[in-house]
Amino acid sequence: SQQGEEDPQALSIQEGENATMNCSYKTSINNLQWYRQNSGRGLVHLILIRSNEREKHSGRLRVTLDTSKKSSSLLITASRAADTASYFCATGRLSQKLVFGQGTRLTINP
Amino acid sequence: GAVVSQHPSWVICKSGTSVKIECRSLDFQATTMFWYRQFPKQSLMLMATSNEGSKATYEQGVEKDKFLINHASLTLSTLTVTSAHPEDSSFYICSARAPGLARTDTQYFGPGTRLTVL
Numbered sequence: 001s002q003q004g005e006e007d008p009q010a011l012s013i014q015e016g017e018n019a020t021m022n023c024s025y026k027t028s029i030n031n032l033q034w035y036r037q038n039s040g041r042g043l044v045h046l047i048l049i050r051s052n053e054r055e056k057h058s059g060r061l062r063v064t065l066d067t068s069k070k071s072s073s074l075l076i077t078a079s080r081a082a083d084t085a086s087y088f089c090a091t092g093r094l095s096q097k098l099v100f101g102q103g104t105r106l107t108i109n110p
Numbered sequence: 111g112a113v114v115s116q117h118p119s120w121v122i123c124k125s126g127t128s129v130k131i132e133c134r135s136l137d138f139q140a141t142t143m144f145w146y147r148q149f150p151k152q153s154l155m156l157m158a159t160s161n162e163g164s165k166a167t168y169e170q171g172v173e174k175d176k177f178l179i180n181h182a183s184l185t186l187s188t189l190t191v192t193s194a195h196p197e198d199s200s201f202y203i204c205s206a207r208a209p210g211l212a213r214t215d216t217q218y219f220g221p222g223t224r225l226t227v228l
Binding site: 033035040041042043044045048088097098099100101102103105 | 114116144151152153154156159201203205216217218219220221222224
């Protein structure tokens, strides 16, 4: 069963604005990862945050993790049209499978 | 680095035929590969975990005789959809994990294969 639940399911914003997506999960994890998927394509790994980390940055991406609330957020700053895609969170335990959330469909309007 | 390829990228076949999809890790050795299925506008559903040289571990509800997985080498895993039916039409994605890479928990995904069964 899917462990990650993402919110919102769809998000449409203007280019240049910031986009925030949230992910909640149910059980204990070793790490949480965010992936991007362009329509009809495979997934691209964006960022991994470990359970003992609270915040991580990568370029215009900022990920937070709150293990007490079993939630994570992905912030994309200064959005661009090329950021239009579906974003998935995935929870993992060391050396075991990933469980994906339902995803957030992000649309950046020019 | 960490590139995963899939072949073919799309395939159309007649009902009752078998289709083989290949997943290759191009620049690293993948001890573990995963096969996912994705329906339109939905998330990825893990079908099976494939370890080199051993039998695949299938998720609950996935028919192992229907979806044959072979991981014969550290760079190649194949998924064969046997006796395909229209309900098998979907987007199939593989991923690979390599313990030797820095991010051992990261999976590297192939571009996917769209299967359409007529």
